[in-house]
Amino acid sequence: MAEKFAVGVDLGGTKILAGVVNISNGQLISAAKKKTRVVEEGGELIKRIASCIAEAIEIAGVEPKKLVGIGVGAAGMVDRERGVLLAAANIGGTNDLPMADPLSAQFGLPVRLGNDVEVATLGELNYGAGRDCDNFVCMFIGTGIGSGIVNNGKIYRGGNGTAGEVGHIVVMPDGLPCGCGGYGCLETYASRTAIAKTVMYDINRGMDTVLRDKIDPAKGILRSKAIAQALDMGDASTLRAITQAAQFLGVGLATVINFYNPRRIILGGGLVEAVPQFFDLAELEARRRALRIPSRKTEIVRAELGDYAGTIGAALLCKN
Ligand SMILES: [Zn+2]
The missing domain is CATH 3.30.420.40 (ATPase, nucleotide binding domain)
Known part of the structure; x- marks a missing residue:
């Protein structure tokens, strides 16, 4: 099977942690980190996430055509279908923030949104203590x-x-x-x-x-x-x-x-x-x-x- 790569973004109350991951074996290829400012308006937050993603892609040096998408795990309630961050009390009180569409437009990749605990569980299930x-x-x-x-x-x-x-x-x-x-x-x-x-x-x-x-x-x-x-x-x-x-x-x-x-x-x-x-x-x-x-x-x-x-x-x- 050809190797596939995706960008993973952990969006938490204190930091954004993005990385390129080989999703065929769970290996983290690169990592980039930025602080999540406490008071922040939505557009600024998306910009920060985007620059963190761009940095992770650059460090990884993976051919763009091998990237299949971007996944974001956010500390809050999410609408998975619409790719919208509904409520995130710990991320500047962000409400109803469209996340998938702007990131998808910028990087030309499909974007999937999930909850932070759900994605961490998915990680442990596939490649961690639950494999x-x-x-x-x-x-x-x-x-x-x-x-x-x-x-x-x-x-x-x-x-x-x-x-x-x-x-x-x-x-x-x-x-x-x-x-x-x-x-x-x-x-x-x-x-x-x-x-x-x-x-x-x-x-x-x-x-x-x-x-x-x-x-x-x-x-x-x-x-x-x-x-x-x-x-x-x-x-x-x-x-x-x-x-x-x-x-x-x-x-x-x-x-x-x-x-x-x-x-x-x-x-x-x-x-x-x-x-x-x-x-x-x-x-x-x-x-x-x-x-x-x-x-x-x-x-x-x-x-x-x-x-x-x-x-x-x-x-x-x-x-x-
Ligand atoms: Zn309670």
Whole structure:
């Protein structure tokens, strides 16, 4: 079979990561990165994505006729048919932004649009921790918690396309308010944002923590690497925050295991990669909480494609 290449674009809240991918074997040929500005109007965002794509194509040096398309995985709600980014709370509040048409016109290639979690799951399914498994759930822990469900080797989207919103499983009926408008959702207790909030609470109470200077108090942003370093330094406040978040994540995992009985759960995101204790504690809690048989049989593993899962997965949208 002749080799085919596609451009994959991971469009997130903080950065755009574009790359040329050999979609015959999942190999990333080139990568280009740009920041996603927090406040940005739609036209400017498209321009940035386009320049990132152009850079990735140039670095790759692949013959233009071998490029079959461009796939974009965006952190938000998408209309796959029309190629429109419907709502993206973390990308400058962009709403109803046509994405496929302008990019397609500029590059003369078909453009497919998907959701970021969906494409990262597609990447793990084809070339990552799910390549030998056809029933699994990918859970990505970051600003929030999202998941992709793979059933019989295909992404399962649900009756109305909203399946996998694992971050909004309620773990505390009258708990903390969530961005979704509800209360006590898993992601308000177990995401990186939740950990940052717990640490902020300690700081505001005057507790001593090495994370005091590492946290952006206005936005509550804390990097995974800073968390890992604080743990290595034996920071009590960080250890407590991580333990609490991992316990809640374990409760969420147990719910997924009991209800869906996946063969495997794949955990991804910067926090899982940078903080081994977080993964270990969450797994322990999940096995303590889930029903006896699925608790023993469900494999819980780390995602394998790391930072480029979204880019590789987005390119795979062009495979068919
Ligand atoms: Zn929620």
